[in-house]
Amino acid sequence: MVICIDEVSEIPIYKQIRNQIVLGISDGKLQPGEQLPTVRALAEEIGINSMTVNKAYALLKQEGYIVTDRRNGARIRNEFDQGKYLSQTSLDNLQQIISEANIRGFSKEEFFQLCEKYF
Template sequence: MNIIINNSSMIPIYEQLIDQIKSQIIDGRISEGESLPSVRAMAKELRISALTVKKAYDLLEMEGFITTVHGKGSYVNSLNVSVLEEENKKEIEAAFDHLIKKARLAGLTDEEIASLFTMLLEGEQ
């Protein structure tokens, strides 16, 4: 598993870990049933707190991406298409939200933003 933590990022380390593991699961780089490194091994490898890794694993489990078996480890769940689609939609919505806020800060009106978006969509066809 290839995880890169940016200690100078404004994004909390546990979120960086979650995002990268999710991405690798969704992309198929980590397959269904594959075990993740133990909390301690991951913490040691990334030189971060085991509590940070545990928090990331717990949140991944709550979201249905992994299952943790006490004493055995954490394993990637099989994901159905609707879970993947929903996760992708959430990421796209977050990206749109960020760009809309950036456009408004730049002084663009909602109509200008919509016009720009429509122009870009038409250019992709």
């Protein structure tokens, strides 16, 4: 698994890790049941503090994307709750994106076309 950290980004590193894992699940690069690197291994691979990776994994677990246990470590959840809701983090991000699009002059139709492209 390759995680790329943007050290000049305003997005905290733990959220960058979280976002890249969610994207990997969404686009099929990470499969249900797939083992994730240990906290220590991922921290060493990226060159960051292990507490940062631990915080990302804790958030992913809280949001229901991964399961963890002491024996098997962290894995992508086998099944996801199909309830149609988004995490508060995602709702906050969506509000930010919509605000930026509005400021930049996107019409609702243009914004929805852009959403359609990425959905």
